Structure formats: structure tokens, C-alpha cells
Amino acid sequence: MAAGGAGGNSGRTYSFKVVLLGEGCVGKTSLVLRYCENKFNDKHITTLQASFLTKKLNITGKRVNLAIWDTAGQERFHALGPIYYRDSNGAILVYDITDEDSFQKVKNWVKELRKMLGNEICLCIVGNKIDLDKDRHVSVEEAESYSESVGAKHYHTSAKLNKGIEELFLDLCKRMMETAQAEERLKGNGASQSASSRRGVQIVDDEPQATPAGGCCSSG
Amino acid sequence: MVAFYCISRDVLPFPLELPEAIAKATTHRQLEAISHMGQELLFTLHFVLIPFENNMHPLSLPQQLQLTNHSASNKRHRFKRSMRLRLSESSMNLSLEGVGSYSPPPSVEQPVGSERLQKDGTNPQRRVHAGSGIEVAALERRPAPSLAELDSSSSFSSMDEDSDSDSDPESMVLTQRRIYQRPPLVRSRGRGGLHRMSEAFVCFFAPDKRLTRLVEELSRDRRSIFGGMVQDFLLEQREVLKSLASSSPRVTSVQLLQGLRLFLSQAKCCLLDSGELEPPIETLTGVPDCREVERVRKKLVLMQRTHSPIDKVLLLLQVCKCVHKAMGCLHGEKMSWDDFLPSLSYVIVECNRPHVLIEVEYMMELLETSWLGGEGGYYLTSVYASLCLIQSLDRDQPFSGCLTAEAQEALKEWSCRRSREAQRQKESQQNQVGTKTLRRTTERLEASCVGLCCTQRSPVLCRTAGTLAFCQVMCVFFGHTMLRSSDG
Numbered sequence: 027m028a029a030g031g032a033g034g035n036s037g038r039t040y041s042f043k044v045v046l047l048g049e050g051c052v053g054k055t056s057l058v059l060r061y062c063e064n065k066f067n068d069k070h071i072t073t074l075q076a077s078f079l080t081k082k083l084n085i086t087g088k089r090v091n092l093a094i095w096d097t098a099g100q101e102r103f104h105a106l107g108p109i110y111y112r113d114s115n116g117a118i119l120v121y122d123i124t125d126e127d128s129f130q131k132v133k134n135w136v137k138e139l140r141k142m143l144g145n146e147i148c149l150c151i152v153g154n155k156i157d158l159d160k161d162r163h164v165s166v167e168e169a170e171s172y173s174e175s176v177g178a179k180h181y182h183t184s185a186k187l188n189k190g191i192e193e194l195f196l197d198l199c200k201r202m203m204e205t206a207q208a209e210e211r212l213k214g215n216g217a218s219q220s221a222s223s224r225r226g227v228q229i230v231d232d233e234p235q236a237t238p239a240g241g242c243c244s245s246g
Numbered sequence: 247m248v249a250f251y252c253i254s255r256d257v258l259p260f261p262l263e264l265p266e267a268i269a270k271a272t273t274h275r276q277l278e279a280i281s282h283m284g285q286e287l288l289f290t291l292h293f294v295l296i297p298f299e300n301n302m303h304p305l306s307l308p309q310q311l312q313l314t315n316h317s318a319s320n321k322r323h324r325f326k327r328s329m330r331l332r333l334s335e336s337s338m339n340l341s342l343e344g345v346g347s348y349s350p351p352p353s354v355e356q357p358v359g360s361e362r363l364q365k366d367g368t369n370p371q372r373r374v375h376a377g378s379g380i381e382v383a384a385l386e387r388r389p390a391p392s393l394a395e396l397d398s399s400s401s402f403s404s405m406d407e408d409s410d411s412d413s414d415p416e417s418m419v420l421t422q423r424r425i426y427q428r429p430p431l432v433r434s435r436g437r438g439g440l441h442r443m444s445e446a447f448v449c450f451f452a453p454d455k456r457l458t459r460l461v462e463e464l465s466r467d468r469r470s471i472f473g474g475m476v477q478d479f480l481l482e483q484r485e486v487l488k489s490l491a492s493s494s495p496r497v498t499s500v501q502l503l504q505g506l507r508l509f510l511s512q513a514k515c516c517l518l519d520s521g522e523l524e525p526p527i528e529t530l531t532g533v534p535d536c537r538e539v540e541r542v543r544k545k546l547v548l549m550q551r552t553h554s555p556i557d558k559v560l561l562l563l564q565v566c567k568c569v570h571k572a573m574g575c576l577h578g579e580k581m582s583w584d585d586f587l588p589s590l591s592y593v594i595v596e597c598n599r600p601h602v603l604i605e606v607e608y609m610m611e612l613l614e615t616s617w618l619g620g621e622g623g624y625y626l627t628s629v630y631a632s633l634c635l636i637q638s639l640d641r642d643q644p645f646s647g648c649l650t651a652e653a654q655e656a657l658k659e660w661s662c663r664r665s666r667e668a669q670r671q672k673e674s675q676q677n678q679v680g681t682k683t684l685r686r687t688t689e690r691l692e693a694s695c696v697g698l699c700c701t702q703r704s705p706v707l708c709r710t711a712g713t714l715a716f717c718q719v720m721c722v723f724f725g726h727t728m729l730r731s732s733d734g
Contacts, residue, residue, distance in 0.1 A: 078624035098587040106631040
């Protein structure tokens with residue numbers, strides 16, 4: 027039942043899977059491309075990097091590997107969602123602030139994710155395209171109050187202007203780290219095995235903050 | 247005349263076709279009819295043969311001609327061949343039918359309204375090549391190119407259109423045969439086959455050209471609204487042209503052109519509104535063409551031959567890259583994930599390799615879990631999603647039902663199973679003083695082991711050399727594990 031590893035390693039690396047959900051054309055792909063490659067409207071994306079992106083971060087001395095899974099936005103592919111979001115640590119639910127309908131779709135996703143993955147998944151609701159604020163059709167208040175009510179955080183971004191994206195991902199990473207650490211603690215206390223073992227992507231090495239390191243080595 | 251053709255058979259570089267047609271003429275009447283065809287027939291034959299000679303098909307001309315002597319039906323799946331074959335056959339049979347029922351050589355001056363002539367009108371090339379009625383043909387040509395304007399990306403001129411047709415022997419021959427010799431009944435019966443054929447060879451061209459071809463085909467089909475419209479217009483124009491050629495024209499050339507412009511617009515609307523144009527999927531979205539599909543198919547075949555799940559997933563990545571590339575090339579701009587899944591599904595269907603289902607299962611179960619979280623895992627998931635999509639279509643269900651309860655349950659179970667496994671592995675690893683390299687080595691070894699395990703397909707190999715290697719690898723693998731366990 028080991029949770030932490032030997033204390034020899036200097037740091038720890040978190041590996042998180044983040045799934046991008048939202049209707050087509052809300053700018054999911056642009057958002058993630060902007061974040062990972064600082065590109066917008068790149069015309070030559072013919073590599074495999076277009077839908078699966080990774081990003082390495084260093085947050086308060088902890089290494090974080092993000093794997094971002096883009097998904098098909100069209101409604102007809104909605105049913106394929108579970109295939110993609112399984113084992114996710116975080117979900118970024120994107121809507122277009124000029125498109126009320128896309129916000130409704132986000133609500134559907136939230137319901138589904140909470141039902142399927144419970145409260146362990148960190149949800150971010152993202153109103154994209156704030157550069158088109160004059161055409162806004164989803165009010166800030168509504169979006170924020172809704173997000174709060176479902177335990178999600180709300181963000182405003184513009185992939186075009188590169189606004190709010192860094193903050194979004196950084197925040198999400200911190201939250202996922204907290205969740206992971208909380209889970210570690212739980213596991214360290216021998217409480218929940220099932221909750222953590224459900225996850226495919228987890229902490230790779232060593233030294234959880236509040237877990238006594240000695241407890242695990244003996245179980246090897 | 248018959249004698250001339252018999253002699254010319256030896257003189258011409260293409261002797262088979264001509265005697266075949268004549269040889270089939272068993273009655274005096276038929277022979278006479280052939281003789282009436284005169285120059286017409288000669289040009290017809292040239293028309294069939296010369297493009298063959300010029301085209302890029304790997305079959306040499308003699309081979310092609312040889313094929314014409316055999317039955318086509320058993321080779322239908324090799325559509326290019328079969329297409330040619332059937333064309334040649336029908337050309338011969340039907341030319342005789344045509345000859346028998348219609349002795350005098352047809353010319354433009356024939357009364358309008360005869361089925362045959364009206365069909366002729368849609369085939370300007372033949373007229374031009376036949377060296378008669380050039381003047382009329384040149385004008386008749388115009389309506390056809392107009393259809394090319396409907397093509398999304400091109401604005402072919404009439405000449406482009408014609409040269410385009412010239413470069414495509416199949417379609418030209420096809421056109422000629424269908425229009426020139428086939429009696430209506432035969433034509434309608436042959437339509438399904440021709441349609442299939444055209445669909446098949448349509449794959450060889452860029453999407454815009456494919457669409458052009460589809461429209462062309464539709465324009466020749468009088469049974470369609472659009473085809474009827476085009477054909478009626480052609481008939482009408484012929485009348486107008488005749489009067490134009492006379493001393494007291496009813497219309498001026500400008501009026502004629504204006505009428506033509508009006509028709510183009512109407513035809514375009516008709517085509518868009520009638521819903522008769524049902525272009526195959528590859529003409530609509532930026533999905534890979536058949537060359538790409540073939541490339542993917544080869545990779546899938548290769549995948550079947552490999553045993554290591556890592557090798558398989560690497561091939562899978564190549565497959566996805568092919569799809570990505572093809573999409574990127576066609577769009578020439580940013581493509582989103584939204585387009586990828588449909589394209590991937592299309593390619594998988596086109597490849598028609600059902601074993602891909604088992605391959606995916608194999609990888610999902612055997613891949614080391616760290617791979618499942620990476621790019622390989624992502625694309626494996628995508629292929630899995632595609633397969634769900636395809637299977638749901640099989641069941642005639644709408645997209646909404648594409649992940650059945652059982653499938654969801656299975657997926658969940660799989661996810662739990664693999665995660666637990668990963669957890670166990672992680673725990674055991676964490677208890678060992680393993681460097682990254684060592685861990686990677688063991689991962690790789692594990693993959694090799696799995697690969698070797700799966701040489702069960704050839705048991706002999708497995709029992710002999712395979713087993714040896716397998717044992718060695720296992721020893722090394724377990725050696726590491728045990729070593730590290732003892733360290734822990």
C-alpha cells in the first residue's frame with residue numbers, strides 16, 4: 027500500500043491528464059495551442075501535435091507534466107466523451123461568450139463529468155473569445171455564479187489576444203496538485219484505495235508532504 | 247468498306263478492336279450497317295484506342311486489348327481493369343446495336359428530337375474529333391463547362407474542361423459509349439455499374455475534379471431533373487445555332503450568350519436545390535484520398551505482423567499522422583480535432599481491415615500504462631472512439647447512441663483494471679531504488695516479452711527460438727525486478 031517512495035529523490039513529478047471539452051468552434055484547440063506553443067491560427071499544423079499536447083511546468087519547485095487531450099466538439103460525438111475523459115485529473119470546459127448555446131453545452135458536460143467522475147476532477151469553465159466582448163451573449167454574473175454552484179472555477183480567456191490562458195492552466199495545475207496531495211494523505215491514512223486507484227495518471231515519485239515516508243517502504 | 251476495315255486492321259496498331267466489332271456482325275445486314283458507319287466508325291475506334299495508349303495505366307495496350315476478349319464480370323473488383331473491359335465490350339456490342347438500328351451515318355443535320363442525336367449533343371468531343379460539325383460542336387461545348395463552375399474551387403474555362411476530359415480516357419470513352427451507342431434501355435440497366443465505376447475512378451482525382459465529374463455525369467442523365475434541364479437546353483441551342491448559321495438569324499450572338507448565361511445560373515440553382523448531387527464523402531471534407539488510404543492500409547497490415555504493443559502503437563501513430571497530413575494538405579490551413587475523428591473513421595472504414603479491432607484491444611490491454619497516458623494512448627483512444635462510431639453506424643443507430651451501455655461498462659472496467667495495475671506497478675517500483683534508465687529498460691523489456699508471448703500465432707517458432715529468447719528476456723526482466731525488490 028505504498029504511497030510515497032524512498033526519500034532519496036530531490037523532487038517529485040506530477041503527471042496530470044486534462045481533457046478539453048466544449049462545442050465545436052468555441053476555440054478549444056486555439057486555446058491549448060496558444061498555451062502550449064504560443065501559436066494562434068497557425069497554418070501549418072500537420073504534425074500529430076495538434077490534438078494531443080503536453081506541457082512541462084514547475085510550480086513551487088514541483089515538476090508537473092500536463093497531457094492535454096483535445097476532443098471533438100460536435101454534438102454527434104458527444105457520446106464518445108467518456109472514452110476521452112476517463113482518468114482525467116482536470117477538465118477545461120470551454121464556451122464561446124458570444125454563443126449562449128455553447129454555454130448550455132458546458133452545463134451538460136459538467137453534469138456528466140460530476141456523475142461519471144465525481145468530485146475528484148478539477149473543473150474549469152472557460153469563457154473564450156473575450157476579444158469579442160461587444161457581442162457577448164453569456165453574462166459574466168451568470169457564468170460565474172453557475173461555476174461556483176457546481177464547484178468549478180470560472181475564467182475568461184482570449185486565444186487570439188493570449189489573455190487569461192497562462193492563469194487558467196497555472197491555477198488548474200495548482201488545484202490538481204492539491205487534489206492529488208489530499209488523495210495521498212487519504213491513502214497514507216489507509217482510507218481510500220479505490221478512489222486513487224481509479225486514476226491512471228498520478229504522482230510518479232516520492233515524498234508526499236504529509237505522509238510518513240516510513241510507512242510505505244515496509245510494504246515493498 | 248468492310249474490306250477496307252479488314253485490311254486496315256493489319257495496318258493499324260490496334261487490330262483487335264476493329265475485327266471484333268466486324269466479326270460479331272453475322273448477318274449481311276449488320277455488315278452493311280457497319281459499312282454505312284464509314285468514317286464514323288473509324289474515328290470511334292481511334293477514339294477508344296488512342297487515349298488508352300496515352301494514359302498512365304500500368305497495363306500495356308496489348309494487355310488492355312486482350313482483356314477485351316474475356317469476360318469482365320469476374321474481375322469487377324479490379325475496377326480499373328474491369329472498367330476498361332466493360333467499356334470495350336459494351337462499345338463493341340452496342341456499336342453493333344447502334345449500327346443495326348441506325349444505318350445512315352448520323353450527322354448534325356439530322357432532325358432534332360431523335361434520341362440518338364440528342365445524346366450526341368452532350369458529347370462535343372466526339373464531334374470535334376470525328377471531323378464533322380465542328381462549328382456546332384464548338385458551341386455545344388459551352389454548356390458543359392458551365393457545370394464546372396459549380397465546382398467549389400475551380401473556375402475552369404470550357405477549354406480546360408475539355409482538355410481535362412481528354413486527359414481522362416476512361417471518362418471520355420465512357421461518355422462516348424453511353425451517349426453514342428447505347429440504346430436507352432441498355433443505358434439504364436448499365437447505370438448502376440457505370441455509376442460504381444465512376445465512383446471508383448473518381449477516387450483518383452482531386453476532390454474538386456471529382457465533383458466536376460459527378461456533375462458531368464448527372465448532366466448526361468436525362469432522368470434527373472438537372473440532366474433533363476441540360477439536355478433540353480442543348481436541344482434548344484442546337485435549333486438556335488442552326489438559325490444563327492442561316493442567312494436570317496433569329497437571335498444575335500449576344501442574345502445567345504445572354505441566354506447561355508441565364509441557363510448557367512439556372513442550372514446552378516437547380517443543381518444545388520434539387521439534391522440530386524450526392525457527392526461521395528471524399529469530395530466534401532478534407533479526408534484522405536485513396537493513395538493515403540492505401541498508405542494507411544499498408545501500415546495496418548504491418549501492424550498485424552508486429553507483436554510488440556509498442557511497435558503497434560508506433561504504427562498507429564503513423565496512421566494518425568497520415569490522416570493528419572492528408573487533412574492538412576487538403577485544407578491548407580489549421581485543422582481542428584473536430585475534423586480529425588470523422589476523417590480517421592472514414593479511413594478506417596476505407597481500409598477495410600477488421601482486425602484493427604483486435605489490434606486496438608491488444609494494445610489497450612498490453613501496453614504499459616505510462617504509454618496509455620501519452621500521445622500513443624491518446625491516438626489509441628481516438629482509434630477506439632472511431633471504432634465505436636463505426637460500429638454504432640453498423641447498428642443503424644444515430645450518433646447519439648454510439649457508446650452503448652455495455653461499451654461504457656467495458657471501458658470503465660478496463661480503465662479500473664489498467665489503473666489498478668499501474669498503481670501496483672508504481673508501488674512496487676517506488677519501493678525499489680530504480681533509476682529512470684532502469685525503469686525504462688524494464689518497460690521496454692516488458693513490451694518485448696509481451697511481443698514474444700504473442701508469437702503464439704506461430705507455435706513452432708515460439709517453442710523453439712522464440713521460447714529461448716523469451717526466457718532470456720524474462721530472466722533479465724525478472725532479474726531486475728528481483729534485484730530491486732531485494733534492495734527495497
